[in-house]
Amino acid sequence: MVGYRKPWSQSCCLILYGCLLCGGCAWFQTRLQQEIPMVERPYVAVLPFGIEVDITRLSYIKSVEEDLSPEDEAQQLADALQQIRTAAQRLLQSRLAAGQRFRFVSDEQVAAAMTTLELKPGIVPTTDQLAYLRAQLGADLVIVGNILDYGKIRWQYWVPGLVVSMLTETLIVGAATGFNPAFMAATAGSELLTDVPFWWGGAYVAGWAFRPVRVEASAFDPLDGEVVWSETEAAVYLWGRLKEVPEGERKKKEVQLGLNLKKAMEDIGDSLLDAGLTISALRIRRLPDEKIVAF
DSSP states (O other), rough: OOOOOOOHHHHHHHHHHHHHHHHHHHGGGOOOOOOOGGGGEEEEOOOOEEEESSOGGGGTTSSSOOOOHHHHHHHHHHHHHHHHHHHHHHHHHHHHHHHHHEEEEHHHHHHHHHHHHOOTTTOOOHHHHHHHHHHHHHSSSSEEEEEEEEOOOOHHHEEEEEHHHHHHHHHHHHHTSSSHHHEEEEEEEEHHHHHHHHHHHHHEEEEEEEEEEEEEEEEETTTTEEEEEEEEEEEEEEEEEGGSGGGGTTOOHHHHHHHHHHHHHHHHHHHHHOOOOOHHHHHHHHHHHHHHHHH
C-alpha cells in the first residue's frame, strides 16, 4: 500500500518533539531485522535520486569562504548537487543492505539502463520503461526518489505550520495576560523573528543546527507499474550527531546537511524494510491479475 503522507504542519511538530526526545546516538542505531531466505529477497533497482528544490547558489548548501567566478561557482554547484544525489542513493542502498531483505541491481547496470531510456534522475518511469527495467535488469522492484528540500523548506510547506504556531502561542499568551495587545504582538513578532530564519535558510546556534532535509521515495512493481510502497521523511534539527563530528567541521553547512540527509535516508530505508516486500508478497499482490489472464 502507498504510505500515508502526514500534513507538513503536523510533520514539523512530530519531527521537533521526536528530535528533542531522542539522544544523539539514537539517530544512527541499526535496527534489528529478521533475516529472510535469499530466494525471497526481491532484486531492487535503486534509480538515481533527483533534486526537486531549485538550488541556484553554492552558498545555499555549502560554506563558502572565498569569492568565486560565475563559471567556478556553476561548476562547483553542479558537482555538489551530483554528490548529494549520489549520497542519497548510496545511503539508501546501505540501509537496505543492512536489513538483509533485498538483493540489488548494480549501479553500473542501472546507469546503463537510464542512459538507454534517456531517463532523468527522480523522474517516474513509464509503464514501458518499467517493463524494460524488469526485462533487462531482472528487477522485482524499482525505487524512484527525490530530495524535496535541502537546507531550506519552500514557503508552501512551512508557512502554514508557522501560522498555526503563531496563533497558538499568541492565544496562550493572550489568555494568560487578559489578551493584552502589546504582549500578544510581542509574541507574534518573536515567532516571526526566530522561526523565519530557521525555516527559510537554516541556522547554527549554540551547538544546534537547523538544516532541513526532506526526501520522498516510492517503489514500483515493474510488472504492472503499480506503486507498492511510498514514503516521505524529513530530518530537521541537529545536536547530538554534531558532537560526533570534529569541532572544526560542525559549522559547515555541507556537514550539517549531510548528517540530516543520512538521517532522512535511514528513515526511508527503515520504512521500506518494514513494508514486507518479499518475492512471495509481490506474487500474492499480482495474483488476481494472473488469475484473470490464466482464465
